[in-house]
Amino acid sequence: LLSLSGVGKRYAVGPVQTQVLKGVDLDVKAGDLLSIMGESGSGKSTLLNIMGLLDRPTEGAMRVAGRDVSAMNDDELSDTRNLSIGFVFQAFRLLPRMTASENVALPLTYRGIDRMQALERAQAMLKKVAMGERVDHRPDQLSGGQQQRVAIARALVTSPALLLADEPTGALDPNTGREIMQLFHELNAVEGIAVVIITHDREVARQCVHNAELVEGRITRTAAPTAV
Amino acid sequence: LLSLSGVGKRYAVGPVQTQVLKGVDLDVKAGDLLSIMGESGSGKSTLLNIMGLLDRPTEGAMRVAGRDVSAMNDDELSDTRNLSIGFVFQAFRLLPRMTASENVALPLTYRGIDRMQALERAQAMLKKVAMGERVDHRPDQLSGGQQQRVAIARALVTSPALLLADEPTGALDPNTGREIMQLFHELNAVEGIAVVIITHDREVARQCVHNAELVEGRITRTAAPTAV
Ligand SMILES: Nc1ncnc2c1ncn2[C@@H]1O[C@H](COP(=O)(O)OP(=O)(O)OP(=O)(O)O)[C@@H](O)[C@H]1O
Ligand SMILES: Nc1ncnc2c1ncn2[C@@H]1O[C@H](COP(=O)(O)OP(=O)(O)OP(=O)(O)O)[C@@H](O)[C@H]1O
Ligand SMILES: [Mg+2]
Ligand SMILES: [Mg+2]
Numbered sequence: 104l105l106s107l108s109g110v111g112k113r114y115a116v117g118p119v120q121t122q123v124l125k126g127v128d129l130d131v132k133a134g135d136l137l138s139i140m141g142e143s144g145s146g147k148s149t150l151l152n153i154m155g156l157l158d159r160p161t162e163g164a165m166r167v168a169g170r171d172v173s174a175m176n177d178d179e180l181s182d183t184r185n186l187s188i189g190f191v192f193q194a195f196r197l198l199p200r201m202t203a204s205e206n207v208a209l210p211l212t213y214r215g216i217d218r219m220q221a222l223e224r225a226q227a228m229l230k231k232v233a234m235g236e237r238v239d240h241r242p243d244q245l246s247g248g249q250q251q252r253v254a255i256a257r258a259l260v261t262s263p264a265l266l267l268a269d270e271p272t273g274a275l276d277p278n279t280g281r282e283i284m285q286l287f288h289e290l291n292a293v294e295g296i297a298v299v300i301i302t303h304d305r306e307v308a309r310q311c312v313h314n315a316e317l318v319e320g321r322i323t324r325t326a327a328p329t330a331v
Numbered sequence: 332l333l334s335l336s337g338v339g340k341r342y343a344v345g346p347v348q349t350q351v352l353k354g355v356d357l358d359v360k361a362g363d364l365l366s367i368m369g370e371s372g373s374g375k376s377t378l379l380n381i382m383g384l385l386d387r388p389t390e391g392a393m394r395v396a397g398r399d400v401s402a403m404n405d406d407e408l409s410d411t412r413n414l415s416i417g418f419v420f421q422a423f424r425l426l427p428r429m430t431a432s433e434n435v436a437l438p439l440t441y442r443g444i445d446r447m448q449a450l451e452r453a454q455a456m457l458k459k460v461a462m463g464e465r466v467d468h469r470p471d472q473l474s475g476g477q478q479q480r481v482a483i484a485r486a487l488v489t490s491p492a493l494l495l496a497d498e499p500t501g502a503l504d505p506n507t508g509r510e511i512m513q514l515f516h517e518l519n520a521v522e523g524i525a526v527v528i529i530t531h532d533r534e535v536a537r538q539c540v541h542n543a544e545l546v547e548g549r550i551t552r553t554a555a556p557t558a559v
Binding site for chain 1: 507531
C-alpha cells in the first residue's frame with residue numbers, strides 16, 4: 104500500500120534548520136497492524152502526516168499503491184487521501200460548530216452520499232466507539248476522550264484501506280482504550296484494513312503484530328513483543 | 332487550601348439535562364499530592380475546572396483559603412486564580428501566535444514583572460521541562476508532547492500554591508513522563524506546592540501520595556498504592 108524509501112523531513116525556524124526525519128525506510132502492506140513508538144519530539148507525527156499525504160517529504164521517495172507521490176499533484180493527493188486513508192489526528196481536529204454525528208458524516212457527504220444516509224452511518228460508527236449517547240453534542244460539550252473517539256469514528260466511517268492513528272488512545276482510560284484496540288483488531292482481521300498506530304503506550308504496542316521505533320530520525324523494526 | 336462539599340454540576344444539551352457531578356466532597360491541603368482517575372466522560376475535567384475557579388458548581392459549596400467561592404465575584408475569582416493556582420489544560424490552550432517562551436512568560440507579565448525578567452524566568456522553567464531548545468518555536472512548530480510541556484511550564488512559572496494538572500503526561504513517552512513526575516515531586520517536597528493530577532496512567536497514580544477515583548459523579552478515596 105505504502106512504500107517509503109530514504110524519506111527525510113527538515114524544518115526551518117528562523118535561521119535554524121532541523122533535520123527531523125533522516126532516512127526512513129518503511130513498507131505498509133494490506134492487512135498490516137503496526138505500532139510506532141519514540142520519544143516526544145522524535146518525528147512520529149511528522150512521519151504519519153507524510154504517510155497520510157498531508158505533508159511532503161523534503162528528501163527521499165514514497166509510493167502509494169505503486170504510484171510515486173512526487174509525480175502526483177495536490178488534487179490527486181487529496182483524492183487518494185479521501186478514498187483510501189482514514190486519519191486520526193493527535194489533536195483530533197474536529198469542526199467546532201458541528202455535532203459529533205455531523206463531524207463523522209462529513210467524509211461521506213464529501214463522497215456524494217446523501218445527508219440522511221451519511222448521518223445514519225455516522226451514528227452507527229459512533230456506537231462502535233461507545234459514543235452513541237452523545238451524537239448531538241458539539242466538541243466543546245464533549246470530554247477529551249469523547250472527542251478522541253469522535254475523531255476515530257470519523258477516520259473509520261468511509262471504511263478506508265489504511266488507517267493512520269496518531270496516539271488514538273492517549274486521552275482514554277485503560278478500559279475504553281482496550282475497547283478501541285479491540286475495534287482496530289476486528290477491522291484489521293475482518294475487513295483487512297491496514298493499521299498504523301503511533302503510541303506511547305506499551306500495552307497498545309504489545310497488541311500490534313509489528314512494532315517499530317523512531318530513533319534519531321530513522322525507523323528501526325523491533326521484535327513484536329507478542330506474535331498474534 | 333480547597334474544600335468542596337456536595338459539589339454538583341449539570342449541563343443541558345437542548346432539552347436533555349445531564350448530572351455530571353453529583354455530590355463531590357474533597358479537601359486539598361497544602362503539600363498534598365493527589366491523583367484523580369476515572370473513565371473517559373466521568374467528569375474529571377469538569378471537577379478540575381471548578382477547583383481551578385474556571386467554572387462554578389450548579390450545586391454544593393466550595394471554599395478557597397477559607398472563603399466561600401459563591402460570595403466572590405468574577406474579578407475576585409480571577410485574582411485568586413492568577414495569584415495562587417497553576418492550571419495545565421487537557422488541550423494545552425497555548426496562544427498560537429506567541430512563541431513557547433512568550434506563552435510561558437505571560438502569567439508573569441500579568442503580574443507586572445517586566446518583559447526581560449519574565450522571558451528569562453520563562454526560559455529557565457522551559458529548561459526544567461526539557462524544552463530549552465525550542466523556546467522560539469510557536470505551538471504549530473512543536474510536537475504534541477512539546478506543547479504539553481510548554482503548558483506545564485506556564486502553569487508553574489508563577490510558583491503557585493496549587494497546581495491542577497489535567498492529564499499532564501498524556502502526550503509524553505514514558506521517559507519524558509517520568510521526568511515531569513520527578514519535577515512535580517520536587518516542587519511538592521521542596522516548595523510545598525499542592526498538586527492535583529488527573530491521569531489515566533496507573534504509573535502516575537502510583538507516584539502520588541493519595542489517590543481518588545471519580546465514579547458516578549462522586550469522589551471515592553482509594554488506598555494509596557504506595558505510601559511515600
Ligand atoms: N512546522 C514546524 N517547524 C519547525 N519544527 C517543527 C515543525 N513541526 C514539528 N517540528 C519539530 O519537529 C520535531 C518532531 O515533531 P513531531 O510532531 O513529529 O514529534 P512527535 O514524535 O510526534 O512527538 P510527540 O510524541 O510529542 O507527539 C519536533 O522537535 C518539533 O519541534
Ligand atoms: N458544555 C457541556 N455541555 C454538555 N455536556 C458537557 C459539557 N462539557 C462536558 N460535558 C459532558 O460532561 C461529561 C464529563 O466531561 P469531562 O470533560 O469532565 O470528562 P472527563 O472525565 O474529563 O473525561 P476524559 O477522561 O475523556 O477527559 C461528559 O460526558 C461530557 O459529554
Ligand atoms: Mg506527535
Ligand atoms: Mg478530561
